[in-house]
Amino acid sequence: MPESLQLTILIPLYNEEESLPELHDWIVRVVSERQYTYEILFVDDGSTDDSWLIIEQLSNQNSHVRGIRFNRNYGKTAALQTGFQAARGQVVITMDADLQDSPDEIPTLYDMITQEKFDLVSGWKQKRYDPITKTLPTKLFNAVSRWISGVQLHDFNCGLKAYRQKVVKTIAPTLYGDMHRNLPIVANWNGFKRIGEKVVQHRARKYGTTKFGLERFVNGFLDVLVIAFVHRFSKRPMHFFGTLGTLSFFVGSVMAVWLIVEKLINISRGVRFRNVTDNPMFFFGLVAIILGVQLFLAGFLGEMLVRQSLNRSGEQFVAERVGFTEQKASV
Template sequence: MRSGLLSNSMEEDGVISAIIPQVSVVVPIKDEVESLPHLLEAIATILTESGLTYEIICVDDGSSDGSAQYLKTQAEIRSDLKAVILRRNYGQTAAMAAGFNYAIGKAVVTLDADLQNDPADIPMLLAKLEEGYDLVSGWRKQRQDAALTRLLPSKIANWLIRRITSVHIHDYGCSLKAYRAELVADMNLYGELHRFLPALAYIEGARITEMPVRHHARRFGQSKYGLSRTFRVLMDLFTIAFMKKFLTRPMHVFGLWGMVSILSGGAIGIYLTWVKIIFHEDIGNRPLLILAVLLLVTGVQLFCFGLLAELLMRTYHESQGRPIYRVREVVAKKTE
């Protein structure tokens, strides 16, 4: 167990540093003005009663219903609220990334603004985080959504994501999650990758678990999600699968298939040459000749893609000073 995650202050060389919030609650928002008063009150009440220092970071993702104005008004009179207003609608991934960038707490909790996630579950997730986990994901075990349009697609998507990523949690779509701050700092979000945060955390070497959480029926407004997001989710899933296995060694996939293609094309070419020389048969109109040329050209292209990908990965890591490893902790004997 790692102690001190939720302590109020840090002491280094006898100097007490400024108090850092124990928890940063990040809430991406899109047209949820009716829910916001209830949500902010619920978060503040439960965290205050739990004796936790906290900040609430609400990220308005291009709302058109007055959510942004309400947040700005509240942020001017509340010391626990930070309103981040995006210039337009960028999507939930961008809104969550913005919240992560502005969070300064030792632990970060995310949840939706529609009141379907219950803020009363936050202390439970944080307590689990204290047991040594880096990410605790909520599991909407008794989900209050439409069976055909929401529950069935969700079950299929979760099964597929589990199979491809090897991260075996039940509910990837639950926004209620708790993270260690250092884990959030290591994850870069883009596209629709907020759905795959546990898989991204797994790539970073995180210890992950899940806990059943409450889920309520929507009280205000309408859901922003539909079946149209399926294609985007699938594309990002392929990205995650590639990153999981080949982030630091892309040549292993491009080069492998490139060599297979080159060797196959070469073998077919040798066979056709043997037929031409030994049996004096015409090979110019044979489909095998076209296949051999195609395989050779494709193999060379894949091999070149692998080389380019290797250079890009080196640029990615070296330009940002990002190591190819993550250190969990360093243990050494103290010198007296």
């Protein structure tokens, strides 16, 4: 078993050679003052500059520094996932490598996890040093994320977060795509409900330029929808497809019955009326009925696949036990 430490500082990065030495020295100064047992874990997401060379130099100078390097750029989620799996600290704090996150926040974040017993603490950059083209989409993304997830945070996308080790080990296998923006939501839906928030200092970028464009907000919004759908319906697809299918079939049937009844009434009154198939409503109703049947069958097939998968592999549940003793079955 690897040595368990109090603290892991996890730093995903891409082309941040200028800031790494300064960031390292700042972190070391803060954690040394508190006498934490710690590691600084850099995850180089396929940098094309000298970032990895600097990480190697820092590791040679400081035995608490470890590094992981990707052979190409896989994205921040992959970097965090790999870092979570490798982290040895009882508290894992993530921060960006561009010096916009202040290491001076580390002690308070650590105390909120260890003393106030939060599972996760997310930073809130209440005052930002970013252009409106970045801050306005951020506010919209955060509002939508709160509405969909029910997790009441002001700043989901803040890179400065603190986690209990159990949280990162649980959520790491479930991460993909661009889910790094939605980690509090993923943690919440994995049963970690004690999620806190702390106002943190946001600093202007000192070196280089941002590596993210406006498309990240579109991707983040879509990922929130995916997470919500998978969480709510992956184990019970009939609840989603069956409900939509039933509603669609019902609406289509009402349209068809209405047209038939209207036709019969007009015939009984001797009123000349156009054919049912000449009415556009007939085709809308027919499409709704067919779509309803297809959605219902999709839900049914989904249920069959889920049940077959569970029968083959069994479902693993995360649970703590206390007071249990092993008992042998009597014959």
